[in-house]
Amino acid sequence: MIAAKRFRLGGLQPHIQAHRVPEEAIWNATLPSALLVPMKVRGQRASVCLVTPGEELGEGMVIGAADSKGVPVHSPVPGRVREIRDINLPGNGECEAVLIDLEGEFERLGKHETPQPWEHLEAEEVIQLLHGAGVVELNRPDTGFVEGLNRVRRSKARRIHILVAAFDNEPLSRTEATVLTRFSNEVATGIGMLLRAIPKATVSLGHTWSSRRGARTVARHLQDLGIRTRTALLQNLYPQADDTQLIDTLLGKELGDIHSAQDHGILCVSPSTLFAVCMAVKYRRPLIERFVTVAGNAVQEPRVLRARIGTNIAELIRECGGFRTEPAKIVLGGSFRGSAVYRLDTPLNKDTSSILVLDTQQIHDAEIHECMQCGLCSQHCPSGLEPMRLYKFIERGYLKHAEAEGIEACTSCGICSSVCPARIPLRQGIHLGLDRLHD
Amino acid sequence: MTKLDVQVTVPPQVFQPRSVDSMYRGLILGQAPLIAWGSFVFGARGLLGFLIGALGMLAADFLATRIRNRALFVPSQSIYLAFCYGLLLPPGASLVAAFLAGFGAALLARWAYGSMSGMWLHPGLLGVVLLGSLSVGFGFLSPVIGPESASWLDASPAQQPLAADRLSVLRAEGLVQTETREILRETQLADYGFDQQITLWLNNNLLNPLGAHLPGGYVAGSTGFVPGFFGGVSAVLMLLISLFLVERRLIHSRIAFWYLSVFSLGIFVFGNMRVGLFEGDVLFHLSFGGPLLVAFWVLSDLTAAPTFKQAQTAYAIGAAVLTLVFRLLGNGQFAAIYAAAIVILFVPVLNRYLRPRRYGRTRRLEV
Numbered sequence: 001m002i003a004a005k006r007f008r009l010g011g012l013q014p015h016i017q018a019h020r021v022p023e024e025a026i027w028n029a030t031l032p033s034a035l036l037v038p039m040k041v042r043g044q045r046a047s048v049c050l051v052t053p054g055e056e057l058g059e060g061m062v063i064g065a066a067d068s069k070g071v072p073v074h075s076p077v078p079g080r081v082r083e084i085r086d087i088n089l090p091g092n093g094e095c096e097a098v099l100i101d102l103e104g105e106f107e108r109l110g111k112h113e114t115p116q117p118w119e120h121l122e123a124e125e126v127i128q129l130l131h132g133a134g135v136v137e138l139n140r141p142d143t144g145f146v147e148g149l150n151r152v153r154r155s156k157a158r159r160i161h162i163l164v165a166a167f168d169n170e171p172l173s174r175t176e177a178t179v180l181t182r183f184s185n186e187v188a189t190g191i192g193m194l195l196r197a198i199p200k201a202t203v204s205l206g207h208t209w210s211s212r213r214g215a216r217t218v219a220r221h222l223q224d225l226g227i228r229t230r231t232a233l234l235q236n237l238y239p240q241a242d243d244t245q246l247i248d249t250l251l252g253k254e255l256g257d258i259h260s261a262q263d264h265g266i267l268c269v270s271p272s273t274l275f276a277v278c279m280a281v282k283y284r285r286p287l288i289e290r291f292v293t294v295a296g297n298a299v300q301e302p303r304v305l306r307a308r309i310g311t312n313i314a315e316l317i318r319e320c321g322g323f324r325t326e327p328a329k330i331v332l333g334g335s336f337r338g339s340a341v342y343r344l345d346t347p348l349n350k351d352t353s354s355i356l357v358l359d360t361q362q363i364h365d366a367e368i369h370e371c372m373q374c375g376l377c378s379q380h381c382p383s384g385l386e387p388m389r390l391y392k393f394i395e396r397g398y399l400k401h402a403e404a405e406g407i408e409a410c411t412s413c414g415i416c417s418s419v420c421p422a423r424i425p426l427r428q429g430i431h432l433g434l435d436r437l438h439d
Numbered sequence: 440m441t442k443l444d445v446q447v448t449v450p451p452q453v454f455q456p457r458s459v460d461s462m463y464r465g466l467i468l469g470q471a472p473l474i475a476w477g478s479f480v481f482g483a484r485g486l487l488g489f490l491i492g493a494l495g496m497l498a499a500d501f502l503a504t505r506i507r508n509r510a511l512f513v514p515s516q517s518i519y520l521a522f523c524y525g526l527l528l529p530p531g532a533s534l535v536a537a538f539l540a541g542f543g544a545a546l547l548a549r550w551a552y553g554s555m556s557g558m559w560l561h562p563g564l565l566g567v568v569l570l571g572s573l574s575v576g577f578g579f580l581s582p583v584i585g586p587e588s589a590s591w592l593d594a595s596p597a598q599q600p601l602a603a604d605r606l607s608v609l610r611a612e613g614l615v616q617t618e619t620r621e622i623l624r625e626t627q628l629a630d631y632g633f634d635q636q637i638t639l640w641l642n643n644n645l646l647n648p649l650g651a652h653l654p655g656g657y658v659a660g661s662t663g664f665v666p667g668f669f670g671g672v673s674a675v676l677m678l679l680i681s682l683f684l685v686e687r688r689l690i691h692s693r694i695a696f697w698y699l700s701v702f703s704l705g706i707f708v709f710g711n712m713r714v715g716l717f718e719g720d721v722l723f724h725l726s727f728g729g730p731l732l733v734a735f736w737v738l739s740d741l742t743a744a745p746t747f748k749q750a751q752t753a754y755a756i757g758a759a760v761l762t763l764v765f766r767l768l769g770n771g772q773f774a775a776i777y778a779a780a781i782v783i784l785f786v787p788v789l790n791r792y793l794r795p796r797r798y799g800r801t802r803r804l805e806v
Binding site for chain 2 (some may be wrong): 009328335338356364368373376378409427
């Protein structure tokens with residue numbers, strides 16, 4: 001019996017799991033007649049809209065240009081631009097979005113795509129292809145994938161690592177595990193392509209018990225490609241897939257600055273991103289669709305869907321049979337870090353890994369009380385902080401004390417607020433403190 | 440329909456099932472059997488003392504929230520802590536003293552820290568300490584104004600419903616230089632019919648085949664027919680309830696484990712020094728439920744205990760060592776309570792210096 005590894009501090013075994021989401025099955029979402037494509041991805045600079053109302057578009061055509069700090073946006077379908085509007089994306093702020101009416105012929109969908117040779121591509125060519133295709137780290141887009149890749153290449157670290165989190169970080173999501181199993185060849189090829197960009201990297205694959213089959217298949221494919229891989233069984237704890245915790249568990253290293261992984265030569269990547277890398281390099285396919293889990297007690301048939309960017313969530317929920325019960329919350333992105341929405345016409349974006357339709361039973365909301373000093377927040381904090389202590393410092397204006405206590409090490413995982421029996425908004429308080437410190 | 444009537448909140452979007460109310464309701468549920476058993480063993484007088492003491496704490500807490508606008512009265516929290524205090528009361532304590540001590544403990548908790556559980560010192564424990572202080576006052580005042588006039592301060596359990604002569608044996612001699620089985624003979628616990636029957640059954644069916652033997656008196660002692668605190672007499676009941684508390688994660692089980700392990704080991708090694716080392720009667724000391732009550736209801740309380748694992752272990756071991764010292768070298772009755780009261784004072788220090796190293800930090804904290 002192999003003992004599953006875990007990170008050193010804290011963590012949480014979530015009480016809700018994706019039991020109702022069928023394993024290893026992906027449904028193709030029906031194409032809607034209109035899509036609303038946002039020009040911004042969370043954590044990236046907004047793209048500049050290149051199209052005007054009435055313009056005809058081809059499938060995969062660039063409709064938003066970006067510099068090195070942003071990502072280009074592509075039209076997910078052939079059609080015509082109906083209008084450009086300002087929208088408010090949850091967790092993303094205001095941005096422009098292009099409303100496209102579906103019309104015309106598809107150039108890729110349903111057609112045979114000729115794979116392009118990639119084995120002899122240079123590093124710069126690979127990175128150019130990825131940037132041009134608008135690939136982002138689909139699980140954590142604020143970490144900047146292509147920019148991160150460049151930082152890894154420029155880093156002076158003695159060893160370069162590619163760490164693959166072959167499991168879902170957030171409970172209720174099955175996106176990564178499903179992609180890993182169904183597209184293991186593409187995931188392995190994606191790793192091979194990244195190795196063209198960072199040739200000396202060591203590949204480590206962390207998986208949980210439920211994703212072990214997919215991980216083993218990927219490892220076999222990598223072996224066929226002549227790539228040595230280390231696999232490790234990890235405990236199913238949140239936030240195991242976060243960069244800091246993944247690095248701790250797979251490499252035994254602790255970084256002083258949570259944003260410096262890439263400067264230390266470590267690239268953390270998820271299976272769905274590797275799939276997108278493979279599509280971008282092998283088929284020159286831009287990132288115009290993604291896999292998304294639609295789950296929760298209030299949805300009829302939870303599923304993993306393959307859907308085009310810009311599809312509104314109402315369509316995706318309808319794809320899963322509609323509402324089973326009255327929803328109490330609709331969340332985009334995961335139960336710990338995701339944002340709640342109230343508009344069903346909110347579009348699917350590149351950074352939406354899951355759509356959770358939750359009922360009151362799953363939320364476990366309760367009245368806010370005073371702190372009872374139970375210490376549960378500190379015990380579960382994966383960074384080893386004392387959230388309540390930081391919260392009290394910030395409340396009383398002692399920002400320097402909060403800084404000395406390590407507030408910068410907070411990764412906003414949300415565990416402290418989630419476990420707090422008194423329902424104190426610890427995560428928000430710490431965020432406020434960080435904002436004040438940076439001002 | 441584009442817009443839905445749903446909650447729009449900041450992350451995290453889900454919470455763990457435990458809430459303040461659900462935790463305290465669970466704890467009160469765990470207290471209920473102890474209250475029932477204490478009422479059965481000590482009778483109406485015991486129950487009255489429990490209720491008056493708890494009422495004192497509740498009344499002060501309620502009044503304090505009315506005076507301080509910012510304070511929040513959480514009924515489940517206040518009831519749990521008031522019951523904790525009541526369970527720690529000597530059953531024969533003066534009703535006035537019990538009420539006053541509870542009232543004072545609640546006022547001190549609220550005034551000092553702003554909420555009943557905002558302070559790390561367990562309010563129930565604070566209440567017992569204040570009660571002890573009142574007893575000291577009784578000791579000073581009774582020669583001056585006469586024991587009758589000063590009786591309202593008497594917090595000693597001399598009037599508890601069990602026969603006073605049995606109790607006086609324990610109180611007068613303590614456990615020093617006393618063979619524990621002599622105490623059992625003197626308290627005549629082994630004469631209880633049910634003790635004889637159960638002891639016989641256990642010996643015949645379980646213990647004798649294994650080469651062991653249980654003398655008389657232990658069954659009665661474990662089930663509660665002994666002097667002690669209102670809620671702390673039945674070791675068997677407390678062990679059963681502890682399973683519930685651990686399963687629901689309402690207490691720090693690590694603390695209870697370390698405390699009882701170190702205490703038991705210490706008793707085994709040093710418990711009967713008159714005879715020699717490794718002659719201690721662990722079963723006897725655990726049967727008389729003070730350590731069990733303190734282990735599961737005081738030391739491992741989520742609020743009173745330190746936050747981190749290392750600190751919890753040090754805290755539990757410290758409390759166990761102190762309990763051993765007080766039990767073996769002093770008056771055994773309040774050993775566990777006094778040990779807990781002392782070691783709880785060190786919780787902020789333990790939290791500060793025995794904490795896990797933060798990610799990417801050296802061991803030394805830079806302030």
